[in-house]
């Protein structure tokens with residue numbers, strides 16, 4: 001029987017499983033009918049049990065858009081586990097949850113403070129909502145060529161300069177695992193009645209170990225979009241939207257999330273959220289303890305390799321680098337004379353190792369409670385060999401260059417929908433861009449609609465393209481041409 005304080009239950013997963021085990025005759029979609037009508041090789045590969053729970057919102061299985069049964073119970077258990085007043089499941093990743101979170105608090109013309117290093121889903125929400133963004137500059141790390149969090153002082157200044165902002169959005173932690181002083185910012189924003197939204201795509205696990213950066217809910221923030229699938233053990237694309245009631249109403253947030261969500265919600269994804277929540281709540285702390293020990297060992301061994309640097313506690317120097325998640329290993333390879341992307345390719349082709357992402361200077365490896373000491377040994381051996389070989393051959397370090405931040409001359413939505421013309425990338429310098437241009441991952445815009453293109457933006461894009469990194473966004477996949485607003 002369902003009991004809110006018993007985190008060992010999985011009301012959604014258990015009911016789904018019991019339903020499948022009764023083998024009802026199904027006159028409903030999906031038409032593969034538990035795999036029977038599916039391509040045989042794919043069916044065999046996936047397995048009949050997984051396919052037996054690929055179901056839809058028939059009566060006994062509740063409805064994500066109007067939950068009153070097992071989904072409602074699973075979401076309430078999740079809220080309890082995440083320390084939220086309400087939790088809503090997202091089958092459209094954290095991207096979907098971020099769009100709902102923003103659109104629940106700002107509409108056309110409303111002002112919102114956001115860091116410049118936003119994920120593109122934040123930009124999507126800004127374009128869709130018609131809100132007016134004001135950018136906060138994150139702290140840029142010139143040793144690594146990456147952006148961290150924003151300083152408390154930057155938020156205070158932003159709130160003073162733009163007294164009508166309705167909300168402030170923070171990324172916590174960043175892709176590279178660096179956290180801002182969220183609690184201090186939440187207090188300051190709340191004194192002014194400003195809603196605090198958190199992109200917690202990389203922070204699902206932080207709530208379950210006291211040595212990790214404080215979670216958004218623990219820090220008193222109002223809304224947090226959280227990728228359970230990234231480090232919480234659920235299936236890819238499954239996330240949650242956590243809500244603290246007060247400045248926002250959970251029912252309103254849910255109705256906006258519903259507005260943006262498919263009506264064909266995947267029960268495999270939903271059940272995986274229910275099960276992942278159980279595992280995090282029941283065993284998260286001890287599993288994270290093990291993962292953190294492995295990651296710390298890896299960090300120490302990486303830092304003993306000549307030419308390699310993997311940051312740790314020494315990075316914690318300001319409110320923009322207030323805490324860090326040790327499970328992220330940001331391995332700077334610039335000093336061995338290779339780009340991060342080149343190391344990513346060598347790791348793939350020579351060592352059968354896949355990393356989370358690379359950029360011009362670093363590769364990022366993510367450790368979770370799925371890793372073993374032997375995985376780490378393989379990574380260390382590979383990095384040792386690559387570094388040794390390169391240091392013998394090259395005598396140059398790669399200089400770390402960070403592009404300047406462009407000026408926003410037009411609201412992103414206005415630029416996105418403006419009359420545009422297509423010009424060569426080089427000819428876009430000095431023009432207002434209508435496209436978003438990002439390197440994915442991490443998916444942070446180099447340029448976003450409404451910004452004036454600078455020479456070093458173009459150089460940075462070209463350097464990323466030359467390095468083979470995945471630059472995306474414009475209609476032209478080669479980025480030889482882009483859309484700019486007509487003069």
Ligand SMILES: Cc1ncc(COP(=O)(O)O)c(C=O)c1O
Pocket residue numbers: 092093094095096098119121171174175199201202227237239441442443
């Ligand atoms: C900072 C940040 N926010 C949001 C997202 C989107 O998360 P999801 O992939 O779950 O949609 C990502 C994805 O990588 C991210 O890095």
